[in-house]
Amino acid sequence: MLFNSLDFAIFLPIVFFLFWFVANRSQRLSNLLLLASSYLFYGWWDYRFLALLAFSSVLDYFVGSALHREENPQKKRLLFLVSMGVNLTLLGFFKYYNFFTDSFVNAFAFFGQQIHLGSLKIILPVGISFYTFQSMSYAIDIYRKKLTPTNDLIAFLAFVSFFPQLVAGPIERASHLLPQFFQPKHFSYQMISKGLKIMLWGFFMKVVVADRLSLYVDAVYNNVDMHTGWSYLVATAFFAVQIYCDFGGYSLIAVGCAQLFGFDLMENFRRPYFSASFREFWSRWHISLSTWFKDYLYIPLGGNKVSKPRNYFNLFTTFVVSGLWHGANWTFVIWGAVHGLYQIVEREIAGVRWLKLPKPLNLLFVFALTCFAWVFFRAATLHDATHIIGTILTNPGTSLYTGDLGIFAFSILGVSTLFAVDYCREYYPDFTLLNHRVVYVRFATILIMLIYIVSFGVFDGSQFIYFQF
C-alpha cells in the first residue's frame, strides 16, 4: 500500500479509530491491532512475502531470547551467526542473487571464459533491506549486551512490522522503538495535530516536488544520447532534489503517521543540502541508515580508533557497503565509493587553511559534488553515467531540454517553494507558518498546502524510489 494512495487514505482512519477507541484499553490488544494492520498494509502489495517478514522476525525473536539466556560464549556466537547468516542470506538471495551471478559471468567473460549461470526472475520483497536491518540490530544489540530481549512476541512482531516505517524506514533501533510498544498511549490533540502537519509537509515533498521532478528527470535519464550537457546538468540537480523529497517526504509521512498512534520515530533527514561538508551531509542524510552503518559496521571495523590508513579503509568500506545496500548494481557501488573518497579527501584537507571557502560557496561546492555522485546513483548503467558526466564536462551544448513546459514550470515552482521553506527552517527555525501562534495563519497555511497538493501534485500512483532498496 502506498502512502499516496486512496487505499491508504481509507486504511489509516480505520486503524486510527480502532486503535484509540477499541484497542487502546489493553496494551496487548493495541499491539495486536498494530501487528494485524501492519501485515495487512504489507500484504496489500503481495501477501506471499508476509511469510518472509514473519520468518525473519520470529527467528530474531527466538535467537534474541536464546542469546540472552546462553552463558557459553561459543554457543552464543553460533546463535548470533545463525541469525546474521539467515538474515543476510535472505537479503542476499532476494536482492543480490542476479547481481552477483551476472558479475561473476561478466568477470569470466572479461578473461575470455564463457560460463553459464542461470539468472532467476526474483521479485524483490518491498522494504526487505529496511526490516532486515531493523530486525538484525535487535539481535546484535542483545549479543553485545546493550539490550534486554522482550518476552512479548506480539510486541516484537509489531515492532519489526510497524506499518508507518515498515517499507522505507526510518530504520529504528529496538532500544528506541520497542519500549514504546509497552508504554500506555494517551490521546492528545497536540500530538495528533503535530502528526497530521508533519504528514502534510511530507505529502507536499513527495507528490508536489519529487513526483513532479521525476517526470523531467526520467525523460532525460531514460534517453541517454539524446540530450545536451546542460540538460543532463539540470536533470541531475533536479534528481538531487527529487530523491531528497521522495525519501525525506516518505520519512516525514512515516514520522507523522507514527505520531497519530503516539509513537515517536527518529528524524531521518535534516535539510541535507544545507551541509558545508560531506561529514555534515551524512549527519543530515538518511540519518537512521548512516548511524546503523556507523554502529554496526564502521565502529566494529575499528572506526577512527586505528591508524589513519586503516581508518580510511574503514570509511571507504562502510560507504561501499552502504552503496550496495541501496541497490544491486555497480552504479550504486560506485556512488558509495565516491562518497567514501569524498570523506577521505575531506579529512585529509581539513587543516589546509587556504582551501577554506566562504560558507555559501562551501554549500554550493558540496551540493555540486553530491550531484556528481548522484549521476552514478540515477544512471541505469556505468556506461550511461560516464556518458552523462563526459557530456556535461566536455560538450555542454547550447540548448536546454525543457520537455513539457508545464511540467518544467511546476518543477521550478515546487523546488522554489521547498527551498524557501527549508531555508527558513535552517536559519529562522522560529518562523513557522504551520505552527504559527495565530490560529488563522495556521489554518490558512494548511488550506493553501491542501490546495497546492491537489492542484499541483502528481497522483499517478508512482512508487517511492526507496521501495526498491
Place this chain on the structure above:
Amino acid sequence: MKHLGLKILLVLGLFLVIDQMGGLLLDTLRDHSPDGRYHKAKYTLEHCDEDVVVIGSSRAEINYVSQIIEDSLRMSCWNAGRGGQGMPYFRAVQEGILARYSPKVVILNIDDNDLEGAMAYEHAGFLRPFYSTHPEIRPVLDKTSKFEWLLLKSRLYAYNSSFYYLIRPYLVPGLDGKAEDKGWKPRPGTMDYDPGKKPESEPAKTPLNPEAVAAFDYMVNKFLEKDCQVFFVVSPNYGRSIGSSSAIEYLKKTSEKTGIPVFVYSADTSYITHPELYVDPEHLNIDGAQKFTRELVQQIKPYIQSSKQHSSNDEKVYKGY
C-alpha cells in the same frame, strides 16, 4: 477528540468551498480560452460537426492540414489530434463526438506502435476538466486510477497540473495552433540535426497489446456502425523505415475484414529520407504537413467521391468554428 474532529471538519469544509469556487473560476477560463488545448478539447467534445474528423496523437495534430482537406474534398474538416495521446484518448474523443453526431469521414492516424505499448490512460487524464459534464467519456477516464471517480469530485483535482496550458492561450495566443487552423497545429522550422542519416532498418516486431487491440476494434466497429467512412493512415518518421510492424500488420488485417483503406507512409522514401520536411524526427514541419496532406487527400478522394456527390451541404465546407 471532539476538538480534533471539529477542526478537521472545518478544514475539510473550507477546502470543499474553495475547491468548488476555484473550479468555477477554472471552468470559466477553460470555456473562454481563445485557442489552445482546452479550447480544442471543448470544441471536439461539444461543438464540432465537421464532415471529416482526424483522430490521433501529435502526429495527427501536426501532420494533417485541415484547410487542404477541406479545399480538396470540399468537405468541412476538424483535426481532433492531441499530442502525447494514445488509444484511451482516441476512444474518449470518439465517445464525445458520437454522442452528438456521426462524421461522414474519420481519418485515424495510427502510429506504427500504437497497438503494442501499454494503454496510457493517465495521458487521457487531460480530459478530466470535462468529466463532470460529459458522462460519455467517464468510462475511459475512470480507468486512469482505481478511485478516479472519487477524486474527480474535486474540481481542483480535475484541473490538476493544467494551469500552464489553461492560462497560456490568454498570454501567448496561437502556440497550439490558431482557431482558424481548425485543429491543425503547424510546426514551423526544419530539423537541425543528423540530416545525413540513412533510414534505419525495420525494427524487430513487438507483440500487440490485447487491451489496445480490443479498444481499437471497438472504436472501428463503432464508427462503422454509425456509418462513418474510416481511413487508416500511418504517418512517416524521419530516418526510420517501417513498412511492417505488429500494428501495421493488424491494420492491414482489419482492412481485409472491413474494407477500410490503409495508407502506410512510414516506409515511403519520399518522406523518410527528407529532413527538410521535418521539424523533428517524429513530426512534419509546415511544408512537410502540406505535402503529406495533399498526397493523402489524393489517395482518399476516389473512395469518397460518391459521398461527396451526395453532399449538398456545401455551405458547411468553409465554415469556421
